[in-house]
Amino acid sequence: EAGVAQSPRYKIIEKRQSVAFWCNPISGHATLYWYQQILGQGPKLLIQFQNNGVVDDSQLPKDRFSAERLKGVDSTLKIQPAKLEDSAVYLCASSLIQIRTDTQYFGPGTRLTVL
Amino acid sequence: EDKVVQSPLSLVVHEGDTVTLNCSYEVTNFRSLLWYKQEKKAPTFLFMLTSSGIEKKSGRLSSILDKKELSSILNITATQTGDSAIYLCAANSGGSNYKLTFGKGTLLTVNP
Numbered sequence: 001e002a003g004v005a006q007s008p009r010y011k012i013i014e015k016r017q018s019v020a021f022w023c024n025p026i027s028g029h030a031t032l033y034w035y036q037q038i039l040g041q042g043p044k045l046l047i048q049f050q051n052n053g054v055v056d057d058s059q060l061p062k063d064r065f066s067a068e069r070l071k072g073v074d075s076t077l078k079i080q081p082a083k084l085e086d087s088a089v090y091l092c093a094s095s096l097i098q099i100r101t102d103t104q105y106f107g108p109g110t111r112l113t114v115l
Numbered sequence: 116e117d118k119v120v121q122s123p124l125s126l127v128v129h130e131g132d133t134v135t136l137n138c139s140y141e142v143t144n145f146r147s148l149l150w151y152k153q154e155k156k157a158p159t160f161l162f163m164l165t166s167s168g169i170e171k172k173s174g175r176l177s178s179i180l181d182k183k184e185l186s187s188i189l190n191i192t193a194t195q196t197g198d199s200a201i202y203l204c205a206a207n208s209g210g211s212n213y214k215l216t217f218g219k220g221t222l223l224t225v226n227p
Contacts, residue, residue: 033215042119042218042219042220043158043217045216056214106151106159109156110156
């Protein structure tokens with residue numbers, strides 16, 4: 001079974017530029033998550049999709065971050081314009097929600113450096 | 116606000132030692148607790164715990180949940196250099212969101 005795919009793996013941009021990340025979840029997984037992991041911290045949830053609908057985006061900085069999952073499969077996360085503090089690893093995860101429990105499987109992540 | 120706290124934040128041991136990593140949580144509508152191992156970038160799944168007092172075991176790793184104390188431990192016996200990684204604990208909280216709140220992780224370094 002193929003895992004969660006993400007691209008690019010690395011990205012270096014200057015502040016105020018735009019950047020986009022792509023994620024393709026495990027086949028059949030209805031739920032997709034984007035996390036931000038700053039060095040030395042645990043992953044922080046940015047946005048959660050159930051199929052193509054947003055379930056939770058309470059921690060997404062909506063003035064500069066946006067995400068979509070138009071067909072309920074792959075997803076893109078965009079930052080426009082980027083700030084220095086956006087330097088982090090952006091992780092995508094997917095899950096097949098069970099009735100009582102749930103395990104999220106992570107992609108390899110994209111390391112973003114904002115100069 | 117949901118919170119997960121891990122301790123210690125870092126640990127250095129020698130090969131063959133046994134280590135215990137701690138995780139405490141305060142989340143609304145707790146469903147389960149998960150442990151992940153993060154070596155480079157992607158966290159890889161280790162265990163999911165839902166019931167108190169039932170140990171889950173995989174090789175030299177084991178974990179147990181204490182719902183009364185709102186905590187969990189991860190044990191690694193006979194450590195190897197390949198166990199060097201960040202170990203992340205996450206609590207899965209309620210409603211329909213199945214949201215994970217992560218701790219900061221424990222950086223484990225196993226020296227030969």
